[in-house]
Amino acid sequence: MSKLNRPFYNRDTCTVARELLGCYLVRSWQSSLLVGQITETEAYIGRMDRACHAYQYHKTPRNAIMFAPPGHAYIYFTYGMHHCLNLVTEPEGEPSAVLLRGIRPVCGLEEMARLRYGRSVGELTAYQKKNFGNGPGKLCRALALTREQNGLDLLGEELYVCDAIPELGLLPHGPLEIKVGPRVGIDNSGEAKDYPWNYSVE
């Protein structure tokens, strides 16, 4: 398998956000492998982005991990019940990250259905299957990600991203038709709400 390496993350955040689309997010959980294909991402860049938790290099205990070297996981808790997963990008000291907003489940379906709804795949309604991983909170739930996993190194074994996993029959994706748009859910951030830093594929 070809795990994405440190130099991949050590680049412009928007570039990383685009290139993550179609890649495979892998979570090692209780001796199972949970895999989802990334379908939607957003870029957050601290030095210039009011919507970013680390706007203008503002550092707090919560967002400290965004200042770490690229290739780490920034997971935070929001709205009283949900977690969001970000991948830290750009050189150490530049607080920026890519928010993962959507995945398509690929492996470990049964485990993910349990984590998400407490049911087996066969018991899910069509509506539940359709909305399995199309949101940042949902994807964290399906992959059993909480603040406990905040700060994980994406070059480790517990959580990482691959562009292909031949062992599982997952090949590199071909050219993608990438849709670009404004980011979701950040209406109170002045001009930053209009930045077209949301990327998605079908």
Add this chain to the structure above:
DNA sequence: TTCAGGATGTACT
């Protein structure tokens, strides 16, 4: 198929 409203904890002012 879309929509409004409620649930809920943490970080930060």
Add this chain to the structure above:
DNA sequence: GTACATCCTGAAC
């Protein structure tokens, strides 16, 4: 005390 990078349910269309 307030704001928040959200999700689910149930009711109406």
